[in-house]
Amino acid sequence: MTPDDNNGRSQKLKNGDLAFFGALTASVSHELNNIISIIDQSAGLLTDLLAGAQSGRPLSPEQLERIADRIKYQTGRGVDFIRRLNAFAHSTDEPVREFELNQLVENLAALTVRFASLKGVNLKVTYSDQPLNIITSPFLIQQVLYLIIKNILDRALKNDDIALSIERHDRTHARLVVTSMARGEPEPQKAAEWKALVGIMKGEVFISTQGEKIIFEILVPGVRT
Amino acid sequence: MAKAVVLLVDDEQEFREVLSRRMEIWGFKVDTAPGGKEALKKVAGKTYDAVILDLAMPEMGGIETLKRMLEIRPELQIIVLTGHATVQDGVEAMKLGAVDFIEKPAEKEKLVAKIEQARDRRQELFENQLDEKISDIMKKKGW
Numbered sequence: 252m253t254p255d256d257n258n259g260r261s262q263k264l265k266n267g268d269l270a271f272f273g274a275l276t277a278s279v280s281h282e283l284n285n286i287i288s289i290i291d292q293s294a295g296l297l298t299d300l301l302a303g304a305q306s307g308r309p310l311s312p313e314q315l316e317r318i319a320d321r322i323k324y325q326t327g328r329g330v331d332f333i334r335r336l337n338a339f340a341h342s343t344d345e346p347v348r349e350f351e352l353n354q355l356v357e358n359l360a361a362l363t364v365r366f367a368s369l370k371g372v373n374l375k376v377t378y379s380d381q382p383l384n385i386i387t388s389p390f391l392i393q394q395v396l397y398l399i400i401k402n403i404l405d406r407a408l409k410n411d412d413i414a415l416s417i418e419r420h421d422r423t424h425a426r427l428v429v430t431s432m433a434r435g436e437p438e439p440q441k442a443a444e445w446k447a448l449v450g451i452m453k454g455e456v457f458i459s460t461q462g463e464k465i466i467f468e469i470l471v472p473g474v475r476t
Numbered sequence: 477m478a479k480a481v482v483l484l485v486d487d488e489q490e491f492r493e494v495l496s497r498r499m500e501i502w503g504f505k506v507d508t509a510p511g512g513k514e515a516l517k518k519v520a521g522k523t524y525d526a527v528i529l530d531l532a533m534p535e536m537g538g539i540e541t542l543k544r545m546l547e548i549r550p551e552l553q554i555i556v557l558t559g560h561a562t563v564q565d566g567v568e569a570m571k572l573g574a575v576d577f578i579e580k581p582a583e584k585e586k587l588v589a590k591i592e593q594a595r596d597r598r599q600e601l602f603e604n605q606l607d608e609k610i611s612d613i614m615k616k617k618g619w
Contacts (some may be wrong), residue, residue, distance in 0.1 A: 296497060321490060
């Protein structure tokens, strides 16, 4: 894949890019707001306890320690989200570049897990044994994976599992497989959109069913040998 | 006036723990529920002056929980708690019967005021219903 392949994309697909970017950042901002709310209430609790102490109510060191631990833990959670969001935002810096595929997918999975947990669905990722360095569009890979997972979630039932695996397919191709319970097939228009996105990377998407499962297989060239 | 009895429904355990502790310090009696199902059981078995309900919850979402709680107890005074991204949902919740909404992070003064308003409204509703019952009885008896 070359940067020119990405420049020739239709406006329709580019609007889809914005929707994907917006949905993901909105979800992360919601998580960050939850974290800030816990930190804010913890600071408020300290103020309440100190006010009580000034009127003679005993202040327990253990309680203060618990509050400090909570603030520290939530701050760490927030920093992790910001670091991941930053990595996601920088995935648009260059249309095509070399990156490690497992790291990219791990980051995306951490940012999208809220969509799954809101539906009571388990998202499990299996990484390749060896690092998989690839030259392609990190943004397009994330977009396709997100769109497929979101499509599955739209139909999923509580306690369904989504399995995502990453492996080397052959000397030049990486293989990403998303498997879930088949709760109906994706609309042909959606499948065509995913195929078009992967096509920009000179890759292919295959959708098949196996018993009660539906399998989305994405083959992407550009793996470094 | 008696302490207001509040039910706090939120899936974030740490948020529940901290806010419920604070509300107790502020003088309220607080029960908590981690999700819609548990909240429905609680409102079916106990009278609450106010329910603080998070809208973005897994499994049974806040809007669904709101509808089902009001089916069980139409007089419930439900204040929904929203993130910035779900203010529109807060408005939707009020159309469905919530009495108020507050954005996270929730300020103490606003939250206390809204809980006390909810308690007063519930008390007023209760007194009006009691008056109506007494009037009915008096009419039936011909007094």
